[in-house]
Amino acid sequence: MAIIFGSGFAGRGLLAVALGLFGLTSIQAEASDQITFVSQGGAYQKAQTIAILDPAAKKLGITINQDSAPDAWPIMKTQVATGKPTWDVVDVPTGNCLRGGEQGLVEKLDFAKIPNAAAMPETYRSAYSVAYEFYSSVLAYSQKKYPADAAPNSWADFWDVKKFPGRRALRNHPFATLEAALMADGVAPDKLYPLDVDRAFRKLEEIKPNVTVWWTSGAQSAQLLNDGEVDMVMAWNGRVSALSNEGAKVAFTYSQGILQSTSLCILKGAPNLPTSISFLNEAVDPVNQANLPLHIDYGPANPRAFDTGVITAQRAAQLPSAPENARKQALMSYAWWSSSEGEAAEKRWVAFMQK
Amino acid sequence: MTNPTQDISLRHQRREQGLMLALASPALLVILTLVVLPVGWLGWQSIYHDGFTLENYRRIWSEDIYWRSFLLTFEISLLVTLLALLLGYPIAYAATIVSKGWRVFILALVILPFWTSVLVRAYAWLALLQRTGVLNQFLEYIGVIDEPLALVHNSFGTVVATVHILLPFMVLPLYGTMQKIPNELMQAGASLGGSPSHIFWRVFLPLSLPGVLAGATLVFVLCLGFYITPELLGDGRTVMVSMLVSRNVELYDQWGAASAVGMVLLIAVFAIFLVVSRFIALDRVLGQK
Numbered sequence: 069m070a071i072i073f074g075s076g077f078a079g080r081g082l083l084a085v086a087l088g089l090f091g092l093t094s095i096q097a098e099a100s101d102q103i104t105f106v107s108q109g110g111a112y113q114k115a116q117t118i119a120i121l122d123p124a125a126k127k128l129g130i131t132i133n134q135d136s137a138p139d140a141w142p143i144m145k146t147q148v149a150t151g152k153p154t155w156d157v158v159d160v161p162t163g164n165c166l167r168g169g170e171q172g173l174v175e176k177l178d179f180a181k182i183p184n185a186a187a188m189p190e191t192y193r194s195a196y197s198v199a200y201e202f203y204s205s206v207l208a209y210s211q212k213k214y215p216a217d218a219a220p221n222s223w224a225d226f227w228d229v230k231k232f233p234g235r236r237a238l239r240n241h242p243f244a245t246l247e248a249a250l251m252a253d254g255v256a257p258d259k260l261y262p263l264d265v266d267r268a269f270r271k272l273e274e275i276k277p278n279v280t281v282w283w284t285s286g287a288q289s290a291q292l293l294n295d296g297e298v299d300m301v302m303a304w305n306g307r308v309s310a311l312s313n314e315g316a317k318v319a320f321t322y323s324q325g326i327l328q329s330t331s332l333c334i335l336k337g338a339p340n341l342p343t344s345i346s347f348l349n350e351a352v353d354p355v356n357q358a359n360l361p362l363h364i365d366y367g368p369a370n371p372r373a374f375d376t377g378v379i380t381a382q383r384a385a386q387l388p389s390a391p392e393n394a395r396k397q398a399l400m401s402y403a404w405w406s407s408s409e410g411e412a413a414e415k416r417w418v419a420f421m422q423k
Numbered sequence: 424m425t426n427p428t429q430d431i432s433l434r435h436q437r438r439e440q441g442l443m444l445a446l447a448s449p450a451l452l453v454i455l456t457l458v459v460l461p462v463g464w465l466g467w468q469s470i471y472h473d474g475f476t477l478e479n480y481r482r483i484w485s486e487d488i489y490w491r492s493f494l495l496t497f498e499i500s501l502l503v504t505l506l507a508l509l510l511g512y513p514i515a516y517a518a519t520i521v522s523k524g525w526r527v528f529i530l531a532l533v534i535l536p537f538w539t540s541v542l543v544r545a546y547a548w549l550a551l552l553q554r555t556g557v558l559n560q561f562l563e564y565i566g567v568i569d570e571p572l573a574l575v576h577n578s579f580g581t582v583v584a585t586v587h588i589l590l591p592f593m594v595l596p597l598y599g600t601m602q603k604i605p606n607e608l609m610q611a612g613a614s615l616g617g618s619p620s621h622i623f624w625r626v627f628l629p630l631s632l633p634g635v636l637a638g639a640t641l642v643f644v645l646c647l648g649f650y651i652t653p654e655l656l657g658d659g660r661t662v663m664v665s666m667l668v669s670r671n672v673e674l675y676d677q678w679g680a681a682s683a684v685g686m687v688l689l690i691a692v693f694a695i696f697l698v699v700s701r702f703i704a705l706d707r708v709l710g711q712k
Contacts, residue, residue: 142672167676240659281576282659296555297576415674418488418667421660422495 102131103340103347107159108330109136112364116159119359124350130343140164148173148336156338157347159200162402165333169196170406174333175341182349188370191399197331198352199369201360204327204388204397205244208308208320210234213299221323223252226300227271229278234299236275237292240282242417243405244326245272247398248302251324257398265413269420282421293318305388306365325397327388329369361387462689465682472679479683489667489684493691496664499582499653500646506586507593507642508635514590515597515634519604533594541588545655548584549575580656588652589645593638600634601627640699644692664688 105121107113113136125132135155137143141164147153158164168174174196179186185198192199207226209219213234220232226248238245247260249271255264280298283289289303294316308320332351334344350356357368358378367389368374374384374391384390388397404410469479483489518529536544551557552574559571574580604627612622650665664684671681 145676280573280658284654284659288655291549295553297553411674418662418670419486422488422491422662 101129101343102133103156103338103343104133104135104154105157105159105347106135106137106140106155108138108140112366115360115363115366119363120351120356123356123359124347124353127350128343128346130347132347141167144168144173144335145171151337152339153335153337154339155335156340156344157332157334157351159330159332162194162197162199162329162331163406165197165331166194166402166406168333169194173336175336175338177334177345177348181345182352184349184352184354184370187372188352192329192369194331194403197333198348199329200332200351201369202327202329202367202387202389204305204322204325204367204393205239205248205302206305206308206320206322206325206388207248207300208293208303208318209300210293210296211317211319212296216319219319219321220300221321223248223324224254226302227252227275229275232300235280235297236278237281237283237289237298237301238275238279239289239302240284240421242414244328244400245302246413247326247400248324249275251398257324257396260398261401261404262407262409263404263413265409265416268413269416272420309365309386322388322393323396325388325393326400327394327397328400329402331369367393465678466686468677468679469683469686470679472677476679479679480687482680483683483687488662489687492662492664492667493687495662496647499578499585499661499663500643503582503585503589503646504593504639504643506582507590508639510586511590511593511597511638512635515594515601518594518598519601530598533591536587537591541651542655544588545584545652548580548587548656552580552583575656576658578657578661581653581661584652584656585646585649589642592641592645596637596641597631597634600637601631604630636699636702640695644695647688647692 107116113134117134121132121134140158140160144155144158144160144164147155165174169176176195177185177193177198179193182198185193188198207220207223211219214220214232220226220228225232226236238248246263246265246268249268250260250263251257252275253267253271281288281292283292283301286304286307289301290307290311292298293301293303293308294311303320305320305322305325308318311318332348334341334348338344352370354368354370354372354376355378357370358373358376360366360368360373361379361383365386367387368379369389371389371391371394373379379387379390385392387393405414470476472478514529514533518526518533521529549556553559553576554571554573556574558574559568562568563571574583608626608630609622612626613619617625648665649663650669653661653663654666668681668684671684672678674680
């Protein structure tokens with residue numbers, strides 16, 4: 069299952085092994101000059117490799133071994149439980165880092181050693197993690213059904229089945245869906261947390277008869293919109309822009325989108341802790357971060373990336389975390405979702421679906 | 424007093440059994456390491472988490488969502504079994520009575536979909552049944568409907584695709600039983616003046632019942648654990664037990680909560696086998712000597 073990248077570092081690896089032959093001390097030096105980095109694979113991991121990982125490895129003079137896991141959380145738990153994790157840095161949904169911090173699975177970070185992260189907005193980091201990239205749960209729609217001058221532009225519009233007749237789909241998960249319901253009910257994007265869970269579920273009951281499908285995978289959300297199975301859907305921005313790049317008549321708005329992130333955190337007892345910390349600093353370096361959206365439709369987590377000149381104004385307008393777009397959206401509070409209230413809300417979901 | 428011939432045959436039989444056991448041991452080993460041990464481990468986790476606990480089972484007992492999902496899963500499985508039987512019986516019957524060439528053709532059609540992945544078949548049904556799908560477009564073209572029918576993203580789509588996927592598991596045991604029913608019995612019935620339909624209902628059907636039971640059990644049990652099909656063709660509200668298993672892994676952050684759901688389903692399946700085997704020797708129908 070594990071996909072090991074990093075063939076480009078084979079030369080340096082060989083050199084390190086050759087040096088290692090000369091004595092124990094150089095073996096130790098070699099050991100601290102590498103880290104194992106884990107992300108979610110696919111096009112996303114390839115984009116990072118070009119934009120962030122390769123430049124960071126070059127600058128620090130280290131080897132970055134890559135691994136990938138679509139759901140790293142159970143593996144994180146198992147690795148730390150053995151007392152000898154092999155992974156160092158993981159790129160996971162921010163909630164995993166927070167929960168990991170609570171359960172003693174990840175290292176507490178000293179931001180004095182990570183100046184690039186220290187300069188980021190406080191809401192983009194926690195004691196255990198720093199945001200790595202942003203995506204957004206947005207309102208997407210078919211342009212065939214809704215022409216530009218009569219397109220839905222808020223969750224209130226999504227809920228308004230008279231003004232915007234048509235078939236709808238929402239994600240079969242409380243994350244971002246409860247937030248959307250509350251915004252549809254008139255809660256301001258920056259006043260969402262702590263979520264009024266009862267109110268959110270009440271509002272969802274209202275739209276339920278008009279929701280054709282509750283989707284479970286990003287691919288499904290795109291397919292539903294593309295095939296005309298639904299006219300309006302909450303989907304991840306990257307999925308929708310991929311469709312419109314392929315020529316589908318679909319569009320989305322960042323207005324009232326729910327801004328979500330993955331974060332970097334370091335496993336407790338990571339074999340290469342000091343190197344991992346210097347890697348974290350490079351990973352959120354403004355220029356490296358600015359390179360990411362040149363290769364994939366995700367937004368940099370470090371807002372300073374937009375001041376580097378790497379991202380054109382035209383490209384910035386398409387990205388979820390560009391200051392202009394971020395202002396229109398709600399920032400998901402992973403701290404709330406991993407609180408006991410948040411977990412209770414998550415448990416209510418299936419009961420809501422079954423009724 | 425010992426009968427020498429009987430003694431020899433008994434020894435032969437023992438030796439044959441020993442040989443069979445030796446031949447089967449690699450397979451048994453595989454089953455032990457890949458099925459029995461993991462299931463045992465999961466079962467253990469469902470009752471042991473920092474000490475013995477029945478918390479995971481208490482939750483299943485006390486929360487409504489589990490009851491609803493188990494009920495829905497059994498309902499869908501029953502419906503699928505019934506439909507598969509209604510569709511499968513005539514196919515198996517036809518394969519029994521036609522000439523050899525036709526029989527090969529019919530059985531090939533039954534087995535062919537077997538070789539296609541479940542995922543691909545689910546998407547194929549999506550392409551056929553969705554609003555802009557082949558069927559709706561055709562019906563609109565010939566003017567039967569004005570608005571596309573909702574054929575997927577509901578339990579209808581789920582059931583159609585599941586029946587399709589499980590049909591071979593119904594047809595093959597049925598065919599296996601039917602082709603062993605001696606034709607002379609039907610001839611005897613005819614010679615005694617029975618009409619074809621009378622012979623079918625009084626002779627053929629009762630003799631084919633073991634196949635019906637075997638096929639129905641297979642389809643029912645397999646359907647209980649379906650995951651991909653309801654996930655892709657349902658509307659999200661069709662929450663089958665398998666989906667609760669995956670949800671519990673996410674929600675409770677430990678394997679025990681999920682494996683408890685799996686254990687309850689497993690026990691339910693064993694209970695079904697136990698009840699069915701009271702009526703029919705399943706091993707005779709499924710594994711013919």
